[in-house]
Amino acid sequence: xxxxxxxxxxxxxxxxxxxxxxxxxxxxxxxxxxxxxxxxxxxxxxxxxxxxxxxxxxxxxxxxxxxxxxxxxxxxxxxxxxxxxxxxxxxxxxxxxxxxxxxxxxxxxxx
Amino acid sequence: xxxxxxxxxxxxxxxxxxxxxxxxxxxxxxxxxxxxxxxxxxxxxxxxxxxxxxxxxxxxxxxxxxxxxxxxxxxxxxxxxxxxxxxxxxxxxxxxxxxxxxxxxxxxxxxxxx
Numbered sequence: 001x002x003x004x005x006x007x008x009x010x011x012x013x014x015x016x017x018x019x020x021x022x023x024x025x026x027x028x029x030x031x032x033x034x035x036x037x038x039x040x041x042x043x044x045x046x047x048x049x050x051x052x053x054x055x056x057x058x059x060x061x062x063x064x065x066x067x068x069x070x071x072x073x074x075x076x077x078x079x080x081x082x083x084x085x086x087x088x089x090x091x092x093x094x095x096x097x098x099x100x101x102x103x104x105x106x107x108x109x110x111x
Numbered sequence: 112x113x114x115x116x117x118x119x120x121x122x123x124x125x126x127x128x129x130x131x132x133x134x135x136x137x138x139x140x141x142x143x144x145x146x147x148x149x150x151x152x153x154x155x156x157x158x159x160x161x162x163x164x165x166x167x168x169x170x171x172x173x174x175x176x177x178x179x180x181x182x183x184x185x186x187x188x189x190x191x192x193x194x195x196x197x198x199x200x201x202x203x204x205x206x207x208x209x210x211x212x213x214x215x216x217x218x219x220x221x222x223x224x225x
Binding site for chain 2: 104
């Protein structure tokens with residue numbers, strides 16, 4: 001069973017707009033990671049945020065983590081058509097090696 | 112450098128057949144993971160190796176699923192007597208170390224059981 005819940009399940013926006021995706025989880029974690037998956041392709045690692053971090057940036061990506069609410073958000077600024085993909089959050093619990101994934105958000109960027 | 116590779120990319124099996132899926136991790140990566148991804152869902156953990164040792168197989172759905180990594184590099188996921196519910200994409204990932212490192216995923220093997 002999957003730990004994470006992602007919201008929304010699907011998001012469609014115009015190119016140039018910002019996209020925000022949210023992820024909630026249930027247990028204490030060591031870190032939380034965001035991945036992108038294009039249709040029929042493997043997962044590409046985007047960003048990792050540790051449990052003692054609150055915000056992290058990478059290019060057009062901004063991730064926040066609120067451990068008190070057990071939630072994270074991924075913001076993609078100035079979206080491009082190439083950002084069209086499914087986005088997954090994945091958590092790693094303390095003492096565990098495996099990642100537990102959410103169900104993902106399907107993002108569509110309309111030109 | 113080369114990423115994680117998996118073969119075959121696509122496999123069609125008749126119900127009851129055995130299949131073997133191969134994963135070549137990134138050279139030097141200690142940790143190797145197998146995940147199963149059903150259509151429209153996020154990946155679900157199957158099993159984890161540190162070098163040749165299988166340290167966690169809690170996600171394997173039944174005793175028909177077996178994984179090995181005998182020399183601590185290439186890994187094989189074997190499914191015996193395949194069932195229709197085994198149809199999914201099987202993803203392999205490798206990681207440099209034990210903790211705190213990102214996992215690099217291969218393109219997956221899409222298994223269809225007819």
